[in-house]
Amino acid sequence: MSAAPSPAEPPSPFLSEELVVRAVERLEAAATRLSPSTLLRDLIGQDDLALAYAIQQRVVGKRIESGDRWVGRKVGAVPGAGRARRGARCLGSGVLLGSMQVPNDGLAYTHTFLRPRLSAELMVHLAADLGPDPGDAEVRDAIGHVGVALEVVDNRLRDGQATLVDAIADNGSAAIYVLGASVPRTDLDLDRLVVHLREDGRPVAVGHAAASHGGPVRALQWLASTVAGYGSPLRRGEIVLTGAAGPTVPVHAGARYEASVRHVGTAAVTFSDPYDGPATQGSAGNHPL
Numbered sequence: 001m002s003a004a005p006s007p008a009e010p011p012s013p014f015l016s017e018e019l020v021v022r023a024v025e026r027l028e029a030a031a032t033r034l035s036p037s038t039l040l041r042d043l044i045g046q047d048d049l050a051l052a053y054a055i056q057q058r059v060v061g062k063r064i065e066s067g068d069r070w071v072g073r074k075v076g077a078v079p080g081a082g083r084a085r086r087g088a089r090c091l092g093s094g095v096l097l098g099s100m101q102v103p104n105d106g107l108a109y110t111h112t113f114l115r116p117r118l119s120a121e122l123m124v125h126l127a128a129d130l131g132p133d134p135g136d137a138e139v140r141d142a143i144g145h146v147g148v149a150l151e152v153v154d155n156r157l158r159d160g161q162a163t164l165v166d167a168i169a170d171n172g173s174a175a176i177y178v179l180g181a182s183v184p185r186t187d188l189d190l191d192r193l194v195v196h197l198r199e200d201g202r203p204v205a206v207g208h209a210a211a212s213h214g215g216p217v218r219a220l221q222w223l224a225s226t227v228a229g230y231g232s233p234l235r236r237g238e239i240v241l242t243g244a245a246g247p248t249v250p251v252h253a254g255a256r257y258e259a260s261v262r263h264v265g266t267a268a269v270t271f272s273d274p275y276d277g278p279a280t281q282g283s284a285g286n287h288p289l
Contacts, residue, residue, distance in 0.1 A: 026043075040055070044169070050230065052164075052166075070095065070096075071096040071239050072238040073223060074241040075091060075213060076094065076153065076173070076243055078162060092172050096239060100176050104179065104268060105270075108152070108271050110271050110272065116251050118151070118152050119244035120195045123239060124144075124147075125182060126235070127143065127236060129234060134225075142220075144185065145183060147180055149177055149267050153172070155167075155173045190209055191209055191215040191217070193209040194206065194262065195209060197249065198258050199249070199256070205249055207247070209245050212244060213242070219240075219243055256270040257271075
């Protein structure tokens, strides 16, 4: 009789494929019904990051096959209990798709979200590819432009107690994003930039770029190594959201939110109640699934 496989051995590819299919179906159903799904860790465990990224890649791949467009990536940390995992183990990445983008100062509808939270962030536009383990100078040289962005994250998983694998499989909880003005990187000291977030002109959050995952350069170093390790390296032309520069805030229908960085620019979005009127050009709010 052959010995039982060691727990340390990877699961069979057939089992992994079944788990990917079941997880994707669960996420798609949650997005279609606008009803939270049960957590994915009961399917894939709490530590299999490779399987979580495989689920994310399958979800994104189906969107691309349906006509969506790859725009870039996002870096984010798992909120709440997930932060107990220190260092890079708290970080996950997601993919930005064209269908998720709201034009600057455009409109988004609140009824298409489950539990939306808004953050103000720095955005970078890559002027060169980045492979694994890039040095500081290589990362800085790869940044062509720097801009301001807004991002809405919206956890599709029940109870809001997502672990890192839950968040990664759910495409980093990415929902929508807004890209504001950008400027050439040139001599900007990225870590010293201060990002302000206002609701109807009232300050609601502020943060230094350096406080977000160690700063944009460190965030890009982590991201480049991580996504290259899962077979999807960063490419020239991609947009990267480097993470919330301050606290995330809930969104309110009827409110206009604006992120700003001195010497860089602004990004803004207004949220509307679903019954305020018909959708107009430049509106968004649907999940990327």
